[in-house]
Amino acid sequence: MKILFDGVYHNNRRDCYTLHINRAVIYQNNLPLKIPFKHASSGYIDSLEEIYLKLEADDGTVGFGEVRGNCSYFTGDTTEAVIATLKSAILPVLFEIDLTNINQTHDKIENAIVGNMASKAIADIAIYDLISKYYGLPLWNLLGGARKMRLPTEENIPFCSLEETRKNAKALLDDGCRFIKVRVGLKPFQKDVERVKAVYEVVKQLHLESETEIAIDANQSWETKEALVNIKVLQQYGLKIVEQPVPAKHADSLRMLHENLDVKIFADEAVFSVDDLVNLINENAIDGLHIKLIKSGGIYNAVRMMDIAEAHHLSYMVGGMDEGMLAVAAAVQCGAVSRTNLFELNGHCRIKEDPCSGLEVSHSTVMVPTGIGLGIHVNEKQLHEIYKENRN
Known part of the structure; x- marks a missing residue:
């Protein structure tokens, strides 16, 4: 029976x-x-x-x-x-x-x-x-139930010319994106300044300053004093979030930046585990973190990190690497049950042909799948x- x-x-x-x-x-x-x-x-x-x-x-x-x-x-x-x-x-x-x-x-x-x-x-x-x-x-549903079914995702401005930077920023904003992250770490630093300024000028031209989050990701490329000086320069261009500006092991550097700057300092490479997050919280070193399943060990730990961040009133972003659709969909499931509004869930969109299907992205918004499991079809x-x- x-x-x-x-x-x-x-x-x-x-x-x-x-x-x-x-x-x-x-x-x-x-x-x-x-x-x-x-x-x-x-x-x-x-x-x-x-x-x-x-x-x-x-x-x-x-x-x-x-x-x-x-x-x-x-x-x-x-x-x-x-x-x-x-x-x-x-x-x-x-x-x-x-x-x-x-x-x-x-x-x-x-x-x-x-x-x-x-x-x-x-x-x-x-x-x-x-x-x-x-x-x-x-x-x-297994994770406790979705709080949202549409996730507004961040869009990246890669290393590119000023003309391409302006063009990309306008296209993203026209398409509905309100969270733009600029890759930085170029030499000389003036190249970074010009690109971040260009994005901010496009935001201002479209009168979207109050709606748009501008972030940068330095990928550990600056030393402590260098980061402090550079971020202070970039603050005048609407900067709100700085992701991993210094080497991952330098918790004291993160703390110094957190205590002396008016922007949010986010950890990425510095947080691979729940213990890493707890240590940075105890050090009072960060304003937020970028949660990625590939470094946390999967969904179970990612949800734990979300809970810990919320308990300590930290901001957090649910995102990932440039990855295939199935991997991104797993992060989308975490995003659906989260309380954050910061997401980076478009890493699969740059792939020419993905063997998976079922994850819809439109106007910088990811639709949470409604099918069972991850809601993704895999073409074996x-x-x-x-x-x-x-x-x-």
């Missing part, structure tokens, strides 16, 4: 309340970008090395996760390292546990290996996708399988 539960039929037996992995498949695709990019720490990037994990449960339910591999400049991971860690440390744990116990599942993955947050993130995302599909729910025919393992 079967019973109907949340729109999904399950066997009316005691074991219908447990869920185990029977098969895991790892895929790897290189996804070329429409326009290559380069910022202060990345070097030249013309394609994203995406890793996909498919988990199939004993009842046939399937969940997918995704992370980007070629971001060693940010996470310290490589594509090969993420895959190796999945095979040697993460998958053996997943085959042993009941996935319906989310807390225990998280703890097992967390304790399987030190660090390796990208490997933990892809497993965490796949598990959440699978469990929410098992219960017939959108993932945001476009994925390149590199490893498969079955439960013994």
